[in-house]
Amino acid sequence: MSLLRGPAAGEQPMAGWLEGEQMYGDRQLVIRHTIPTNGLSLAGIIDIHNADHVADALASQLDGSGDLHLELSRVEFADVSGIRALVSAAEDACGRRRLVLHGLPPLLHKVMTVVGWADLPGLELCSCGSAL
Amino acid sequence: MNEPITEAHYRHEALLYRGLADFVRQTAPFIRGGLEAGEPVLVVTGVPGIAALHAELGGDAERVRFADMAEVGANPARIIPFWQEFIDSEGAAGRPLRGIGEPICAGRGAAEMVECQRHESLLNVAIDPTTPMWLLCPYDTTGLDSAVIEEARRSHPFVTEGTHRRDSRSFRGVDASGAPFAVPLPEPPSRGQTLAFGSGDLGAVRDMVAGRAAEAGLNASRVQDLVVAAHEIAANSVRHGGGRGVLRAWRDNGSLICEFSDPGRFDDPLVDRTRPPPDAAGSRGLWLANQLCDLVQIRTLSSGTVVRVHMRLPS
Numbered sequence: 001m002s003l004l005r006g007p008a009a010g011e012q013p014m015a016g017w018l019e020g021e022q023m024y025g026d027r028q029l030v031i032r033h034t035i036p037t038n039g040l041s042l043a044g045i046i047d048i049h050n051a052d053h054v055a056d057a058l059a060s061q062l063d064g065s066g067d068l069h070l071e072l073s074r075v076e077f078a079d080v081s082g083i084r085a086l087v088s089a090a091e092d093a094c095g096r097r098r099l100v101l102h103g104l105p106p107l108l109h110k111v112m113t114v115v116g117w118a119d120l121p122g123l124e125l126c127s128c129g130s131a132l
Numbered sequence: 133m134n135e136p137i138t139e140a141h142y143r144h145e146a147l148l149y150r151g152l153a154d155f156v157r158q159t160a161p162f163i164r165g166g167l168e169a170g171e172p173v174l175v176v177t178g179v180p181g182i183a184a185l186h187a188e189l190g191g192d193a194e195r196v197r198f199a200d201m202a203e204v205g206a207n208p209a210r211i212i213p214f215w216q217e218f219i220d221s222e223g224a225a226g227r228p229l230r231g232i233g234e235p236i237c238a239g240r241g242a243a244e245m246v247e248c249q250r251h252e253s254l255l256n257v258a259i260d261p262t263t264p265m266w267l268l269c270p271y272d273t274t275g276l277d278s279a280v281i282e283e284a285r286r287s288h289p290f291v292t293e294g295t296h297r298r299d300s301r302s303f304r305g306v307d308a309s310g311a312p313f314a315v316p317l318p319e320p321p322s323r324g325q326t327l328a329f330g331s332g333d334l335g336a337v338r339d340m341v342a343g344r345a346a347e348a349g350l351n352a353s354r355v356q357d358l359v360v361a362a363h364e365i366a367a368n369s370v371r372h373g374g375g376r377g378v379l380r381a382w383r384d385n386g387s388l389i390c391e392f393s394d395p396g397r398f399d400d401p402l403v404d405r406t407r408p409p410p411d412a413a414g415s416r417g418l419w420l421a422n423q424l425c426d427l428v429q430i431r432t433l434s435s436g437t438v439v440r441v442h443m444r445l446p447s
Contacts, residue, residue, distance in 0.1 A: 114423045
């Protein structure tokens with residue numbers, strides 16, 4: 001639904017991001033590795049149906065070194081459990097790596113602020129290419 | 133009025149007054165008493181009351197924190213978290229506090245009024261009884277129905293009228309104040325649109341709410357707010373409310389109302405007005421709904437739980 005889409009609602013990720021191999025997919029979400037940035041792109045819907053899978057996917061990428069970058073501009077909708085999956089990955093990585101969120105749709109940012117997750121240590125919101 | 137000191141525990145007291153001049157006459161000594169004792173004082177009332185208190189208190193007003201109830205309490209479920217923040221920030225190490233909170237005024241609509249009354253009852257359970265805070269809740273008897281004043285006597289353990297400060301004989305008690313809210317909601321004026329939803333239908337819930345909200349004239353940001361709240365409440369039904377629920381949506385009295393019914397029940401009467409700690413798992417849906425929407429009504433009935441979310445429409 002177009003009302004709830006992020007800033008880069010088309011088929012392509014934000015400028016500067018290249019997508020590689022798909023690492024996770026279900027009926028409502030696709031997660032791909034990105035090149036050259038050390039990260040993942042997420043496109044679709046993150047909610048109670050796949051939040052646990054998203055958390056697992058992020059956890060599997062957090063044993064490397066350096067920050068983990070997430071390209072979120074094509075997240076159409078994320079509910080609290082979905083955002084929780086991102087936040088808990090940041091908490092788990094805290095002290096070792098940061099989770100950097102790129103292209104965060106304004107609605108997700110608003111929900112994160114209201115529930116008190118917008119300024120956690122280990123989580124960085126990058127305003128690149130988004131309407132923040 | 134003879135001003136006693138703030139006691140070493142929480143005191144929730146209704147103040148029945150007659151018009152603005154009487155409001156000032158009764159609340160200014162209470163505020164001054166707090167200031168003289170070095171107590172932080174927070175006053176949450178309407179703009180006319182704030183202006184009149186400023187005029188009466190003069191320079192002392194600088195030491196009082198004022199907040200406009202029209203902002204803080206636009207959704208009355210946001211008032212308890214506001215008091216909680218005052219207690220957390222100013223009441224460290226058991227420092228005595230004073231507050232004035234006037235959520236109930238003649239301008240409130242019927243649904244808002246009921247929720248304000250529920251809020252007043254919940255203030256008996258939300259604040260720890262060992263908190264040394266004296267909270268005065270003014271009621272203007274010249275503008276409010278007698279039924280509203282009677283309810284104030286039931287929702288407050290203490291009532292002050294004129295110079296008489298006494299226990300309220302009709303106080304319903306702390307336990308009953310926090311009991312599930314079972315007063316049924318009024319039936320909608322029209323049948324509206326209905327959607328029975330299960331686990332796979334959250335997208336259909338979002339689409340229906342977004343469609344109704346846009347059609348009703350809410351702007352894009354308010355449509356999103358309502359969609360987020362609707363999704364979280366429906367997700368609660370899916371996860372904790374027996375796996376299914378029914379959504380109805382209709383317009384009434386200048387608002388769009390979305391209602392969610394499911395067979396489950398909430399055990400915590402403060403579930404929608406306790407700020408979630410950042411690291412807790414647990415549910416945040418109703419907290420979020422109260423921050424994003426104009427009014428959230430929760431009822432625990434024999435059939436299960438009903439949650440109504442209201443959004444005022446642009447006039």
